[in-house]
Amino acid sequence: MLQFNHFNFNVLDLGRSLDFYEKALDLRPVRTKEGPDGSFRLLFLGDGSSSFTLELTEVKGRTEPYDLGECEFHLAFTTDDFDGMYQRHRDMGCICFENRDMGVYFIEDPDGYWIEIVPQRS
Template identity: 70%
Template sequence: MLRFAHFNFNVLDLDRSLAFYKEALELEPVAEKAAEDGSFKLAYLGDGETGFQLELTWLRDRTEPYDLGEEEFHLAFLTDRFDELLERHRAMGCVCFENPDMGIYFIQDPDGYWIEIVPER
């Protein structure tokens, strides 16, 4: 057996990111790990429906924003509440790109990662 387990985003402010992912995408922590010396913290977020997790990694010594290259990668979420979420994300000010022709849009998290929102068809 081989299956997806999680995907990682490194973040500068773990509390800010946890709050964003809860408000924007309703993700909740399902597991956490921390180094005994306080050098890092990991938070694994789940959607409550699938086993896939988003791992947020915070490193104590990291103070500069992460280089995300040309932002040519992203996570995607499928939803049956597309219009509701689009309204929420517009109100949050995190919509960074809309493609009405394809019927999708993207939000951007506090560290600059893009997340695609796709309607269930």
């Protein structure tokens, strides 16, 4: 059997990213790890209902933003409160793209990663 485990985003400021993910998506830390030499820190965030985690990696001394290419990748979340999440993200000013025909929208995190918000469908 094969199961999804985690997905990684490299971030410049772990504290800023944690603040964003807690406010925007209610994700909470479930595990941390630091390199033996202190060169990196990992923070795994969970949604409280699945075992899948988002790993945020901060590399010590990194100051240049990561090259995300054309950002043709994204992480997606399903919500049973689409309208409430939309309003929260609108208030936060982090909605970067809406596809009304498909009934989805995207938010952008502090490092430029896109996250799709999908309504729970019956």
